[in-house]
Amino acid sequence: MLRKVMLGLGITFLAVLVLLAVFGPILRHSPYSQAAHPNLSPGNGFWLGTDELGRDVFARLAYGARVSLFVGFTVQIVALAVGILMGVLGTFSPKWISAAILRFTDGMFAFPDILLGILLIGVFQSAVKTGGGVVIDTLPIVIVLSITAWPSYTRLVVTQLATLKDREFVVAATASGASTFYIVTRHILPQLWGILLAVSMVELAGTILAESTLSFIGIGVKPPTPSWGNMIDSARQAMNSNPSLLLWPCLCLSLTIFALNFVGDGLRAAFDPKGR
């Protein structure tokens, strides 16, 4: 029961967040330009006040939501596609291909946390340009986080396929002459969508967190493009004069991560046949 309430609350919060990300930045003021005096308190024509440079906090927060959601969803879609493909190839292709894929996946797990992301961003960042909308500004981080995100899907798909591929319905389909491709796409993968969707919510939280972490330490989304991570960083540096700037980005990020975890939990319970 509690799980269902949390699932509902999580979905509602995420829906509001999507609206905020789409319409927020165009609603009132620009998230980039100085619109008024710095450090205005909420009200005064600015819903959440202005930051240490006189920019609209609400607009920046909404743009941060846009950055986080765009990065999160793009990375997860790429990672799902690559992860599933690698998982299927790692199970059904000839031994020498599948062994190489599985060892490579194992190797990717040898990098702790965001270390691989740090390496790739560090070495290749001088080759990228920034300053042109959400897609261009986040392109490097989307590429890097996609590269680090797919192996966990491959691992999940491989373990799931290991139990599914010897089940009766697969044997029956093989016996009736279905090709491996047909069996995988029509019989096996449809069994996995539920669990993949549930896991992707938790993974999405991880990606959003990784983006904010990289932006916080100054190597992810760079100012003046707002992201929750670099907003927390600049609010932290202005903490002695205006600590209230910390509140909104910290709150948004934490609630988003909580909401995604609740939704992931709720979906997993809903899709798990044992739970019904």
Added chain:
Amino acid sequence: MRLAKALLLRLLFGLFSLIFISFVTFAAGEFAPGDRAIVEAGEHARPETIAMLRHRYHLDEPWIFRYGYFLRDAVHLDFGNSYIGTKQPVSARIKATAPMTLKIACFAILLASIVGLLMGTIAAVWQGKFADGFVLSVSTLGVTLPNFVLIPIFVYIFAIKLDYLPQTWEVQLKGPEYLYLILPVVALALRPMALLTRLTRASLVDTMQQEFMRMATAKGVPFWRRILRHGLRNAILPVVTAIGTSFGFLLTGSFVAERAFAIPGLGSAGIEAIQSGDTPMIQATVLLAGATFIVVNLLVDLVLPLLDPSIREAQV
């Protein structure tokens, strides 16, 4: 015999992981924009100088040889010269910064292990009671909230409002060093602490339902002796493994903590290197952090059979 085989396999996997991360780190450097020889000699150097440098850095040889040289130098902690500033050897910078990072990480993992085991045991003993609920909800917060959200909150409370602790590191410390380390260590320890708490609780709750625990109750073993000697002794194995894995997360977490507190450690040096595009320093930072993670986890897995006779006998 089977144990020896399992340990050998584990060792081989550790070796494979080390080779993998060293190769990826090397490859990133190979594909990095900018020619190392030109960077070192300057834009307007004579062709002979550049040719000489290309030869010195083996840029005129196939990449597989270069990877060999890279490995050989990395084993000797030689990562070449920095691209930036006075072009000092990277190893000097690492020797100056790594001890600080290691100190903070070790304190943090120590704190996380002690508090995690304690809280997890308390929660498991009073399972379903108030203490359990409290520990569980706090540890859920600790697992979910990122440390860069918690750090500013801590700084605001303990350094600005209460003024007990210094806000950031300073070139001239105005007090004993440990005062400056408290907030970073605690901030770094919270996430592993919460993970270890939950794991200890789950593992101990599982263990307490087993036959031998009822047996111990039946033959009259005192309560705490039962929990500590019979329960925790058996429940601790997955926790020890998790201590190893969280050590790796501490190494990347120290990027965040060191930046937030301006601590002169490997994390700060790494961030500086990334911002200035100093490829050798970035490679060194990543390789050291990754190798430490792999070696610590390898050691943990090799030590586990010593802790648990049942692994020694029934290893897959």
